Amino acid sequence: MSKLSTSHLLGIKDLTHSDIELIFKTADNFKDIINRPIKKVPSLRDITIANLFFESSTRTRISFELAEKRLSADVINFSSSGSSVKKGETLIDTVNNILAMKVDLIVMRHPAPGAAHFLSKNVNAKIVNAGDGTHEHPTQALLDAYSIRQKLGNVKGKNIVIVGDILHSRVALSNIYCLKKLGAEVMVCGPTTLIPKFIHTMGVKVENNLRKALEWCDVANMLRIQLERQDIKYFPSIREYSMQFGLNRHILDSLKKEITVMHPGPINRGVEITSDVADSKQSIILEQVQNGVAVRMAVLYLLAGRHEEN
Amino acid sequence: MKQRQILDSKQIDLAITRLCYQLIEVHNDFSDSVILGIQPRGILLAHRIHKKISGIIGKKNIRCGDLDITFYRDDFREKELIPSSTQIDFDVEKKNVILIDDVLYTGRTVRAALDAMLALGRPRDVELLALIDRRLSRNVPIQAKYIGKTIDSIASEKVVVAWKESDGKDSVILLTEK
Numbered sequence: 426m427s428k429l430s431t432s433h434l435l436g437i438k439d440l441t442h443s444d445i446e447l448i449f450k451t452a453d454n455f456k457d458i459i460n461r462p463i464k465k466v467p468s469l470r471d472i473t474i475a476n477l478f479f480e481s482s483t484r485t486r487i488s489f490e491l492a493e494k495r496l497s498a499d500v501i502n503f504s505s506s507g508s509s510v511k512k513g514e515t516l517i518d519t520v521n522n523i524l525a526m527k528v529d530l531i532v533m534r535h536p537a538p539g540a541a542h543f544l545s546k547n548v549n550a551k552i553v554n555a556g557d558g559t560h561e562h563p564t565q566a567l568l569d570a571y572s573i574r575q576k577l578g579n580v581k582g583k584n585i586v587i588v589g590d591i592l593h594s595r596v597a598l599s600n601i602y603c604l605k606k607l608g609a610e611v612m613v614c615g616p617t618t619l620i621p622k623f624i625h626t627m628g629v630k631v632e633n634n635l636r637k638a639l640e641w642c643d644v645a646n647m648l649r650i651q652l653e654r655q656d657i658k659y660f661p662s663i664r665e666y667s668m669q670f671g672l673n674r675h676i677l678d679s680l681k682k683e684i685t686v687m688h689p690g691p692i693n694r695g696v697e698i699t700s701d702v703a704d705s706k707q708s709i710i711l712e713q714v715q716n717g718v719a720v721r722m723a724v725l726y727l728l729a730g731r732h733e734e735n
Numbered sequence: 736m737k738q739r740q741i742l743d744s745k746q747i748d749l750a751i752t753r754l755c756y757q758l759i760e761v762h763n764d765f766s767d768s769v770i771l772g773i774q775p776r777g778i779l780l781a782h783r784i785h786k787k788i789s790g791i792i793g794k795k796n797i798r799c800g801d802l803d804i805t806f807y808r809d810d811f812r813e814k815e816l817i818p819s820s821t822q823i824d825f826d827v828e829k830k831n832v833i834l835i836d837d838v839l840y841t842g843r844t845v846r847a848a849l850d851a852m853l854a855l856g857r858p859r860d861v862e863l864l865a866l867i868d869r870r871l872s873r874n875v876p877i878q879a880k881y882i883g884k885t886i887d888s889i890a891s892e893k894v895v896v897a898w899k900e901s902d903g904k905d906s907v908i909l910l911t912e913k
Contacts, residue, residue, distance in 0.1 A: 463854040465854075467806070467850065468807070
């Protein structure tokens with residue numbers, strides 16, 4: 426296998442196990458390259474990539490832009506604030522106008538779930554989903570799994586708990602797909618109101634007690650409470666949430682084993698995770714960010730290099 | 736497909752031995768020289784040459800690395816390319832580099848290898864060694880300094896170099912259609 430089975434990266438759901446392995450293997454090569462004095466390769470020098478961000482982002486956007494530049498692609502950045510989207514232009518029109526300027530690949534983040542799928546059916550370019558609402562965030566899940574693989578040697582057979590706002594989290598959904606495909610055991614943990622009703626159909630365990638979840642797991646992936654997506658109150662107060670589901674030194678030290686702590690960012694320090702945990706040796710948060718560039722380089726390289734048989 | 740053997744294992748060994756002595760003539764004790772095999776097929780030849788030279792001049796620490804050129808190729812959208820690893824645990828800066836590949840054909844691989852190598856540093860001098868030189872098929876102006884055997888072949892023909900380590904026995908075969 427030296428080719429992805431799909432011509433867009435819309436979600437982990439569409440990827441096969443061998444796709445994910447291929448991305449990881451390619452990312453290993455790029456990780457090597459970005460640690461060299463000259464961090465660039467000329468592979469995508471004939472490709473133009475547009476980063477369309479209809480929703481705010483720091484890490485993902487910088488990470489994609491760096492990945493694109495290290496592959497020598499030409500990059501244009503677009504954010505919806507200050508653009509004609511505010512004047513009432515539709516998504517397809519905006520994208521087709523950008524494509525008319527000869528863009529080959531689109532990286533898009535959008536607040537509407539399914540926006541990337543919609544675009545892939547309506548415009549003629551390769552699409553990489555950089556997060557669509559509460560649906561999927563495939564590159565984050567790939568870099569999370571890649572970081573687990575790097576830290577623990579393998580993903581298969583490992584116990585991974587995702588803690589927090591599962592209901593509004595695209596990171597959680599993509600992570601569940603990705604980890605299950607790689608053969609890990611997945612548990613979600615959080616207040617019942619923030620756990621989707623049909624989560625058990627995905628074959629994951631559900632736990633409402635953080636201590637029990639931590640005792641079970643090898644890796645804890647802590648998620649942020651997405652207040653911007655919550656139109657009603659799902660729990661009494663942030664303080665109460667933090668008391669029950671926040672990860673702190675005390676609870677980590679009381680466990681019999683040392684678990685690995687992850688966070689996709691942005692961190693709300695003192696809510697889902699305390700500073701002494703986030704900055705500790707057990708946390709691989711900054712490794713995740715570093716691996717993000719290599720994984721995104723692999724995804725872009727494999728998609729841009731994929732030739733269509735006709 | 737018609738097969739014709741160009742070199743058998745004994746002839747390959749003779750050619751490699753000759754190439755090694757040619758290299759020693761130029762590079763003396765290899766203190767300022769490094770060997771780089773081009774991934775994936777050039778590294779077996781490079782390792783073999785490295786071993787042989789070490790034996791002849793009785794020196795253990797001759798530097799030899801594997802160079803992957805996948806991300807520097809100009810044809811990755813036409814073919815499916817699987818990247819291999821680059822393993823070079825020394826500096827090429829100000830060194831005399833000997834690039835090694837099994838077959839020199841269009842020269843595009845070597846062009847990519849030059850780019851890949853320059854990303855690692857600025858060598859003083861670069862030479863090319865190829866076991867087989869298909870001299871009539873060049874696309875870019877690249878010439879090998881050390882050649883095992885020169886053959887005249889056309890584009891529809893294929894040269895396959897097999898190695899004991901990966902294919903069971905050493906041989907060079909010319910495949911012709913029909």
